[in-house]
Amino acid sequence: MADIVIEAVHKDFGAVTALERLDLRVADGEFLALLGPSGCGKTTLLRIIAGLETQTAGRVLIGGRDVSALPPRKRGLAMVFQNYAVFPHMTVRANVDFGLRMTGADAARIERQVGRVAALLHIEPYLDRYPAQLSGGQRQRVAVARALAVEPSVLLMDEPLSNLDALLRLEMRAELKSVLREAGTTTIYVTHDQTEAMGLADRIAVLYAGRIVQIDPPADLYRYPRSMFVGGFVGSPPMNFLRLTLADGVVRLGGLRLTPPAGAPEAVMLGIRAEDLDPAGADDGFAFEVRISEPMGSHTLVTGQTEGQPMRVIVDAAARPAPGAVLHLAPRAGHIAWMDAATGTALETAA
Ligand SMILES: Nc1ncnc2c1ncn2[C@@H]1O[C@H](COP(=O)(O)OP(=O)(O)OP(=O)(O)O)[C@@H](O)[C@H]1O
Ligand SMILES: [Mg+2]
Numbered sequence: 001m002a003d004i005v006i007e008a009v010h011k012d013f014g015a016v017t018a019l020e021r022l023d024l025r026v027a028d029g030e031f032l033a034l035l036g037p038s039g040c041g042k043t044t045l046l047r048i049i050a051g052l053e054t055q056t057a058g059r060v061l062i063g064g065r066d067v068s069a070l071p072p073r074k075r076g077l078a079m080v081f082q083n084y085a086v087f088p089h090m091t092v093r094a095n096v097d098f099g100l101r102m103t104g105a106d107a108a109r110i111e112r113q114v115g116r117v118a119a120l121l122h123i124e125p126y127l128d129r130y131p132a133q134l135s136g137g138q139r140q141r142v143a144v145a146r147a148l149a150v151e152p153s154v155l156l157m158d159e160p161l162s163n164l165d166a167l168l169r170l171e172m173r174a175e176l177k178s179v180l181r182e183a184g185t186t187t188i189y190v191t192h193d194q195t196e197a198m199g200l201a202d203r204i205a206v207l208y209a210g211r212i213v214q215i216d217p218p219a220d221l222y223r224y225p226r227s228m229f230v231g232g233f234v235g236s237p238p239m240n241f242l243r244l245t246l247a248d249g250v251v252r253l254g255g256l257r258l259t260p261p262a263g264a265p266e267a268v269m270l271g272i273r274a275e276d277l278d279p280a281g282a283d284d285g286f287a288f289e290v291r292i293s294e295p296m297g298s299h300t301l302v303t304g305q306t307e308g309q310p311m312r313v314i315v316d317a318a319a320r321p322a323p324g325a326v327l328h329l330a331p332r333a334g335h336i337a338w339m340d341a342a343t344g345t346a347l348e349t350a351a
Helices: 044-052 092-102 107-120 136-149 166-183 194-200 218-223 228-233
Strands: 005-011 016-026 031-035 057-062 077-080 154-160 185-189 205-209 211-216 240-245 251-253 255-260 267-272 277-279 287-296 299-306 307-318 327-330 337-340
Touching: 016 044, 016 057, 016 166, 016 251, 031 044, 031 166, 031 194, 044 057, 044 077, 044 154, 044 185, 077 136, 077 255, 092 107, 092 136, 092 287, 107 136, 136 154, 136 166, 166 194, 194 218, 205 218, 205 228, 205 255, 211 228, 228 240, 228 267, 228 337, 240 251, 240 307, 307 327
Parallel strands: 031 185, 031 205, 077 154, 154 185
Antiparallel strands: 005 016, 005 057, 205 211, 240 267, 251 255, 267 337, 277 327, 287 299, 287 327, 299 307
């Protein structure tokens, strides 16, 4: 069992609070993505779990054992750093088998493991080169290969694919997911890229200013954001928010009368995903004025406004509404996220 338990972990760097009494449980074999804007504390949390940084307060348990006082090499985990640190004076092969040699693995196992991870990360042609002779993306794959070679029960990765081109990234992502799932590795994966988090993770934790603001399976996080921050941060394009006012228990939007959850305040935010707006008639929809249409291949992204507020809508690839055109739209049933406009938090939680 290699579950990870973070108990009230707090980290101050002088006057800067990087983590705010953070609690987190990652189950044995789970793939958790850590998502959040720059500076929110992702790397700090990973470094504390790895033992590279000491928390100001709180405990870290791995497999039920308090590792808070243990040095990194005694914690039984592998880490891929954000800056993909590899040993510059060693060949790629020596980098990849380093951990195995350290643990005294026999030659046959080393050979087998190096072959396996080199094939997985497509670095076989570079095994005898030095890191300085590689591109950034190749070096990054060496760092991932080195971490996977030791078959860790816990793997911490900090933006491990950030330097790869889109196609390679997609391929590596799928392969990483299947390898880690098969091995039952408990993984925490830091990324800025919410598509990557959605595609890889069993659950996503969204971090903001040193706190976890929501932790849920990807589909729930996407569909039921608990705050405007999460709705705006997860998903591309971000969730639309229209500021509206309640009158007689309903909100009027064009020809629509929408009923918010019970107990809604007067000022509400109507959260709607760009793909959840369907064509409607003038009487049973609202007007959306087109500013620009961007053909994206699989769909067209239309930017414009409704009631003077910005809005994005995804329409069929064949449709190219012209600037100034007016579309009549209605939100798909059950796809509205109601928020309190004053606090930015959801008015109802996940169904
Ligand atoms: N060694 C340090 N000394 C002082 N402040 C630090 C140190 N390391 C991190 N911080 C601060 O702690 C906060 C969290 O930093 P961290 O590196 O964990 O962010 P991050 O979420 O990984 O960001 P990014 O996405 O840009 O990598 C930031 O405000 C940062 O400036
Ligand atoms: Mg970081």
